Amino acid sequence: MTHTQLQPLASETLRTTSIPVDLTPSTPRPLYLLVTGPLSPGDQLDISADARVTNDCGRPSGTRYTVGVGWHLWCYQYVGPGINTGTWSRISHSQGANVTPEGHHLDLHISRLHTVPEDWPAGGRMVVVLQADAHSTAWQKNGGGDCLTVDTGYGQLIVRPWVAPPAA
Template identity: 70%
Template sequence: MPLTPIEPLASETLETTAIPVDLASDTYKILYRVVTGPLSPGEALDISADARVSNAVGYPNGARYTVGVGWHLWAYSYTNPLRISGPWWRISHLMGSNATPDLHHLDLHISRWYRVPEDWPPGHRMVIVLRADAHSTAWKSNGGGDTLTVDSGYGQLIVRPWVAPPPAPPAPVEA
């Protein structure tokens, strides 16, 4: 099926400004969220996202330590736009890196070409989110409760829909 790009959708509105540091690597927080227009099976989304986090754990008088950061793209149906729990599905590979005290700022980037699944209800909207997690084996060094800062003004989520072109109008009928 030939696809046609339509106007991109974007968000620069942070959903959270802090990611709690813990031991688990699956306690994600939503950084950005974009709601698509109606989609049909076989259509596609060209997705890219950027964000920046800062590691200031322990500053100025606590223990400084490295924090692992994992981030990826997820999706869910817009039937419940503020859904906090499933069904969600991950639509990208897992990205990860370490935010060391010396590095301080860690840039997060991810992109993905995502094909709308064949079992997608035609005309339903999808929510695309960038999620991230912060984890460290030293997470209790300052009594727990440390966070990575999600820096405002340093990121965005862009979704570029590629949709089926509208059907051609019927040919005029000659009398």
């Protein structure tokens, strides 16, 4: 089956500039988000995303510590502006790494080829989201309010849609 590539979509608009550090990796924040055009089951999305975070936890006079960062791609069906209450589906494996006080910065990169599932409504638009979380066993060292900074100007989310030919 030969797919036809459509115009790539890209977003460099950060949804948040900080990720709270806590104990669990189950509190992600959306970093980048974009809405596709109409899709049908069998279409494919070539997705890539980059971001960078900075570990300033404990600066200037608190305790410095290492923070684990996890990042992943998700999607849900677009139903209107500002509405994200649909069922979220993870479309990538999790990436993860530690950002140490000495390393200070961590580049996040992920890419995935995602096939639109068979139960997708024909013509439905998809929201693709890069999310990340920050966690550490030392998260309360400075009172529990530390955050990683998501650096402006160091990332983007790109989706290259490939549409399947119409059924014969």
